[in-house]
Amino acid sequence: MINNDTLDFLKTKLNGFIPDTAIVLGSGLGNFTDLIKNPIIIPYSDIPGAPKPTVKGHQGRLCAGIIGKHKVICLQGRTHLYEGMDPRTILVSTQQLKDLGAKRFIATNAAGSLRTDMPAGSLMLIEDHINFSGKNPLVGAMKTPNFPDMSSAYDVGMRQKMLDIAAKENIRLFSGVYIMALGPNYETPAEVRMFRQFGADAVGMSTVPEVITAVQSNLKVLGISVISNLGAGLSSENLSHNDVLQIVETAGKKLSYLLQKFLEED
């Protein structure tokens, strides 16, 4: 578990830099931080008590600095519940970001499409989510349980701004519902059909626990998925993590550009 030593450590490293926006960069999106001039880089392995990601494509470091009009702290790589971590660790990490000064939380991820009209290489703005992971980072994490309102978890103003930017830049941005499966296996075709019937548009193995903790911490949330593949059974191809990484690499550049434009606004 992360503790107060972690916060002190991070404050010392950040040396007076107060981020307003925290950005989690999922598989293949790590290069986004190239936009930061003179970044402050903190490898997760240096942070006392921090969980270390074990998944290929996740770099495992914090990278802080200025992009556009904003002071950002980027998490290059995340840990997933399927790695066996205690879900409460995510709550603590999010609270630390808030304590460092963040007011906004942007989550990116790679996801499988549940719609044949949203092909691999698309970008999807998350308008809502379904927690199908069977886990919740708030369970047992608070002395007195509270009941966060999730009726507008993904901030309407940030979503509209992103849609306006995408329209202006002529970049197609789908909107949809993200469903989280625990993983680490990809879904069966039957699960993909079920998720579609639930009303989901994309499936992935991350983001939902972070967003729950961000809402609990009163951060404004934006979420975007890079669609790396059609869900199992929707195409004739089998799924492999390497294929996922390859598609994300290309589509991730479009997302980096959109995020850059987003950060150039107030």
Ligand code: HPA
């Ligand atoms: N399913 C779950 N997670 C994913 C997928 C998928 O098809 N693609 C990328 N992450």
